[in-house]
Amino acid sequence: xxxxxxxxxxxxxxxxxxxxxxxxxxxxxxxxxxxxxxxxxxxxxxxxxxxxxxxxxxxxxxxxxxxxxxxxxxxxxxxxxxxxxxxxxxxxxxxx
Numbered sequence: 001x002x003x004x005x006x007x008x009x010x011x012x013x014x015x016x017x018x019x020x021x022x023x024x025x026x027x028x029x030x031x032x033x034x035x036x037x038x039x040x041x042x043x044x045x046x047x048x049x050x051x052x053x054x055x056x057x058x059x060x061x062x063x064x065x066x067x068x069x070x071x072x073x074x075x076x077x078x079x080x081x082x083x084x085x086x087x088x089x090x091x092x093x094x095x096x
Contacts, residue, residue, distance in 0.1 A: 003011075019027060 015024060015027075
């Protein structure tokens with residue numbers, strides 16, 4: 001929404017008529033403070049979202065790493081079991 005010079009002049013005249021020339025600086029300061037607080041709060045919310053996204057990314061990376069390590073662990077367990085069976089040939093012959 002672009003305001004031209006004419007619109008700004010009309011708004012300024014209306015403000016002077018409504019509040020008087022003495023109150024306008026006070027209103028401007030109050031509006032400025034409110035706007036600064038609002039911007040700080042919205043920035044804080046944005047930063048919180050970024051922190052949450054970073055946490056979610058790290059958590060997912062940990063899960064992915066754990067999932068990728070599982071097949072190696074299972075394969076190692078199978079290889080260990082096979083080597084145990086091969087090291088005891090007498091137990092294999094008695095089982096049959």
